[in-house]
Amino acid sequence: xxxxxxxxxxxxxxxxxxxxxxxxxxxxxxxxxxxxxxxxxxxxxxxxxxxxxxxxxxxxxxxxxxxxxxxxxxxxxxxxxxxxxxxxxxxxxxxxxxxxxxxxxxxxxxxxxxxxxxxxxxxxxxxxxxxxxxxxxxxxxxxxxxxxxxxxxxxxxxxxxxxxxxxxxxxxxxxxxxxxxxxxxxxxxxxxxxxxxxxxxxxxxxxxxxxxxxxxxxxxxxxxxxxxxxxxxxxxxxxxxxxxxxxxxxxxxxxxxxxxxxxxxxxxxxxxxxxxxxxxxxxxxxxxxxxxxxxxxxxxxxxxxxxxxxxxxxxxxxxxxxxxxxxxxxxxxxxxxxxxxxxxxxxxxxxxxxxxxxxxxxxxxxxxxxxxxxxxxxxxxxx
Numbered sequence: 001x002x003x004x005x006x007x008x009x010x011x012x013x014x015x016x017x018x019x020x021x022x023x024x025x026x027x028x029x030x031x032x033x034x035x036x037x038x039x040x041x042x043x044x045x046x047x048x049x050x051x052x053x054x055x056x057x058x059x060x061x062x063x064x065x066x067x068x069x070x071x072x073x074x075x076x077x078x079x080x081x082x083x084x085x086x087x088x089x090x091x092x093x094x095x096x097x098x099x100x101x102x103x104x105x106x107x108x109x110x111x112x113x114x115x116x117x118x119x120x121x122x123x124x125x126x127x128x129x130x131x132x133x134x135x136x137x138x139x140x141x142x143x144x145x146x147x148x149x150x151x152x153x154x155x156x157x158x159x160x161x162x163x164x165x166x167x168x169x170x171x172x173x174x175x176x177x178x179x180x181x182x183x184x185x186x187x188x189x190x191x192x193x194x195x196x197x198x199x200x201x202x203x204x205x206x207x208x209x210x211x212x213x214x215x216x217x218x219x220x221x222x223x224x225x226x227x228x229x230x231x232x233x234x235x236x237x238x239x240x241x242x243x244x245x246x247x248x249x250x251x252x253x254x255x256x257x258x259x260x261x262x263x264x265x266x267x268x269x270x271x272x273x274x275x276x277x278x279x280x281x282x283x284x285x286x287x288x289x290x291x292x293x294x295x296x297x298x299x300x301x302x303x304x305x306x307x308x309x310x311x312x313x314x315x316x317x318x319x320x321x322x323x324x325x326x327x328x329x330x331x332x333x334x335x336x337x338x339x340x341x342x343x344x345x346x347x348x349x350x351x352x353x354x355x356x357x358x359x360x361x362x363x364x365x366x367x368x369x370x371x372x373x374x375x376x377x378x379x380x381x382x383x
Contacts, residue, residue: 003319004368007189007297008361010264018256022248033248037255038199041184044165044258045174047201049208052251053215056161056185056198058244060088060131063181063200066210067155069094069129076116077131077159078108079328079348085131085159086329096338097127098330100345105288106299107140108132109347110148117152126152132179133159136287136325137191137294139168146178161185164192165265166294173294174201181207186254189361191268191294192261194254197246214241267362268295271369275358278373282380285354297325298360305354307383312356314379320372323357 022033034052042050053059069075075089079098089096099116102109113130120126130149132140142158149156156179160166164184166173174182182201186194202208213220218241220226226236272295276286285301302308308324315322328348330340342349359372 003321004359004364004372005321005361006323006357006359008363009188009193010260010362012256012260014259015253015256018252019249022252025248027248029247029249030245031248033251033255034246037194037246037251037258040255040258041174041199041201044261045172045182045201047175047182048203049201049205049211051200051202051208051211051215052246052254053198053200053244054246054250055196055244056159056183056187057084057088058215058242059183059198059200060084060157060159061091062211062214062242062244063157063183064088064092064094064129065214066207067129067157067180073129074125074127075129075131076127077329078133078135079330079345080106080135080326080351081133081159081329082161082326083329083332083334085133086335088131089129094128096335098340098345098348099130100347101135101351103347103351105138105140106135106351107138108145110141110144112347113145114148117148117154121152127154129155129157131157131159133161134163134166134173136299137162137166137296138288138290139163139166139173139292142168142178155180158182161187161190161198162296163294164190165261167292170292176201176203180204181211186250186257189296191264191296192254192257194246194250194257197250197254210239214239215244217241217243264362265294268360269293271295271360271364272298274366274369275360275373278370279376282377284356284380295360298358299325300356300358301351301354302356302380303354304383307380308354308356310383311376311379314382315372315375318375320375321359324352324355325357326352328352 038050069092071093073094077085100112158179163173186197218239221235283303
């Protein structure tokens with residue numbers, strides 16, 4: 001492992017105690033911690049409902065299923081994201097397509113979306129679902145995107161995997177003011193962690209009910225939902241669901257971490273500001289210094305993209321775990337086999353060519369950050 005990784009979880013004595021308490025309890029799974037974790041997420045996001053599952057990928061899949069996505073339907077998303085944002089559509093048998101990015105924010109571009117929706121309407125190929133990614137923790141322009149989606153009757157899933165604790169127009173991301181469902185990740189490198197977990201939030205009780213049923217084999221034990229009177233041990237399967245349940249162990253850690261969310265984001269923003277000032281004179285494109293972002297990642301673009309590999313390898317050789325987020329999804333072999341080609345989304349490809357992710361996490365010290373900055377300056381000069 002690099003001496004300075006690009007991302008890393010922060011665990012406190014409080015977190016250890018929360019997990020240990022569950023390990024000593026009667027419930028390791030399907031106990032009281034999962035609903036308590038869900039309630040904490042719902043409160044933070046101002047969502048009516050929160051449904052916890054074992055990963056954000058699972059949450060995206062269930063969100064698509066709950067919205068009725070299936071064969072013959074289409075899902076659109078950004079090409080600059082992790083593959084899960086697109087794969088969730090393929091899991092449902094739907095076709096997947098992409099909308100190019102705004103090179104300023106690296107999020108899905110509403111102007112590109114407007115043009116593509118108009119073309120799709122003319123050819124009767126509109127998407128059923130649009131997955132809007134909040135890249136690096138900064139919200140996409142949801143008001144503009146939602147207005148377009150409403151005009152063309154397209155459902156919206158916010159892939160807020162990077163954005164727990166972020167805000168958009170002074171309201172917490174995940175409140176679903178402009179979407180049907182929002183999805184968060186609690187992977188160890190994210191803003192807060194549960195070890196591994198995902199949560200879907202929604203304001204829609206019907207969608208929440210579907211999400212809950214689908215995460216547990218499509219089974220219900222609720223007498224009100226049953227087709228016949230159930231015996232005390234009874235249950236009914238109403239849909240082809242999954243086993244995407246979250247354990248109480250993970251939920252306890254996630255719940256504990258959420259109480260520290262404010263301090264985590266404050267530290268991330270402070271480090272982002274230091275980067276922003278220190279890199280001002282380097283030949284790099286810095287991210288927008290958005291105070292409402294969760295600052296999951298600090299992304300730069302090298303002005304001389306042809307030096308990216310040399311810069312990457314030189315930084316790694318010094319124990320600095322730079323990374324690249326993300327390889328455009330449409331350039332992956334799986335999606336190339338579906339007919340996508342290089343050049344399909346030029347703004348995404350242009351961003352990727354020079355993209356570099358610098359270390360950013362709460363435990364990163366200013367001394368370590370200064371080491372990263374000095375090393376970057378030196379390797380850029382030498383590249």
